[in-house]
Amino acid sequence: MRYHTAVFDLDGTLLNTLQDLADSTNYALAVNGLPGRNLDEVRCFVGNGVGKLIARAVPEGTPEALTAKCLSDFRAHYFINMENKTAPYPGITEMLSRLGQEGFHLAIVSNKFDSAVKGLCQTYFEGLIPVAIGESQGVAHKPAPDTVFKALQELGVPAEGAVYIGDSDVDIATARNAGLPCISVSWGFRDRDFLLSHGATEIVSNPQELYAALTDEKER
Structure with a gap:
């Protein structure tokens, strides 16, 4: 062997897991008044942990505090929705x-x-x-x-x-x-x-x- x-x-x-990751990413962006991302964009953002995923998903120049809020919202949403489409x-x-x-x-x-x-x-x-x-x-x-x-x-x-x-x-x-x-x-x-x-x-x-x-x- x-x-x-x-x-x-x-x-x-x-x-x-891509669709559930994208759904939670877009939820976090939406509740914070930020534009959403499509599936191919999220595909390119994943791989280095959810912190990097959100940092890449928010618009360039987003304040650090708002990025942190998006990450917190992502985590909370994903934890209860991570098996929807996975x-x-x-x-x-x-x-x-x-x-x-x-x-x-x-x-x-x-x-x-x-x-x-x-x-x-x-x-x-x-x-x-x-x-x-x-x-x-x-x-x-x-x-x-x-x-x-x-x-x-x-x-x-x-x-x-x-x-x-x-x-x-x-x-x-x-x-x-x-x-x-x-x-x-x-x-x-x-x-x-x-x-x-x-x-x-x-x-x-x-x-x-x-x-x-x-x-x-x-x-x-």
């Missing part, structure tokens, strides 16, 4: 189940705030992924490797034999900083050309290809 541990990004890798990408749940049956250690590491990461993991992957870590105070978020190391520690496994899987340039940098190989997925928030231009070395286009890459088995 090629690896024994797979650490996954969440948004754009396991779950299609769903695993087709084939993800089946792939995770197969990996678990084969003894893989599985974790999620995301720049989304920690309570949301844990809540979404419980809703969609309970019994499949035992460790889920998001952004929290005192722990550097991706692309720093700290949350990846925390996940490996909670799983009780060494870094050797682990791989990081994600859909963005942030994930590529995170894996590099953690000293892990990276498998990039092209079905998420960044396309294949973008991933290649940001240093991707291995790209898969569907969960079946990802399973084959993780287990080093040829697709049947």
